[in-house]
Amino acid sequence: MKKNITFLGAGSIAEAILSGIVNAEIIEKENIFVTNRSNQQRLEYLEEKYGVTTVQNKEMAIRSADILILAMKPYDLHESLQGLKGFIHKGQLIISILAGISTDTITKELEMASPVIRVMPNTSAMIGHSATALSKGQHASEEHLRIAEELFKTIGTTTLVKEDDMHIVTAIAGSGPAYFYYMVEAMVKAAVESGFDQQIAKELITQTIKGAGEMLQQSDDSPSTLRQKITSPNGTTEAGINVLEQNHFQRIVMDCVNKAKERSKELGKN
């Protein structure tokens, strides 16, 4: 792709995405520009690690961009664009990865009919395994969507969704990895409590999650059937699952996803 791409925001997800793009070599490193609010040390780290160009002079980086990736926190959007929208021009493709924020809000903030694509990646982008969802705003064309898809395919899978569904998608896929990490934390704790080695426990659990993920992808069985095949009558799995059931584990996970979805909606309103 012969394009200049500029990140506004240099946090953890910006790093995950740019790491994926750099590894895939889809855009020359020299054509990737990264800016943040003020943390010079952070920019130096990204420049050193990925060979991208980091800049304090946002004007130049924004004006010269073909694609602008908005990667600041949702609550920093307004202030950030207030200072920068003068440098943004209509021909640029705006990609927003901000949780909760609609493409219409971005258009309003920019005060121009820019093409905006809303994207929800996750941090597995870092190793090319993001499950990324995309939807296009009213001023974006199919070609804009195609460009965004091409870019995000370098960091994992891409799925087109209706913009209204972005809240639930954010709850299951954007935030999703964190729930699994949380579960792993608990499993490791239990293993350590049993006197088992922490590192070996982590390795075994990691391979177990990877295997389960591959099974979910490759097997024709439903998640429920896959679970049942592990659960021998009166065996260890049943004993464990019974505790989850007694404590309403599925209800808790559903509440967790719903709460994340509601939070996404709130972020969009504020």
Ligand SMILES: NC(=O)C1=CN([C@@H]2O[C@H](COP(=O)(O)OP(=O)(O)OC[C@H]3O[C@@H](n4cnc5c(N)ncnc54)[C@H](O)[C@@H]3O)[C@@H](O)[C@H]2O)C=CC1
């Ligand atoms: N962390 C994640 O897993 C995911 C995050 N997101 C979204 O990505 C966005 C960033 O999230 P994180 O990377 O986790 O946050 P973060 O706090 O790690 O990074 C935010 C970045 O924005 C920069 N920033 C703030 N104001 C700015 C300005 N005026 N100009 C330029 N840069 C500015 C900060 O300096 C910082 O580099 C959020 O909107 C979040 O909803 C989306 C998907 C996944």
Ligand SMILES: O=C(O)[C@@H]1CCC=N1
């Ligand atoms: O927690 C958040 O708000 C962001 C959006 C999805 C993942 N992290």
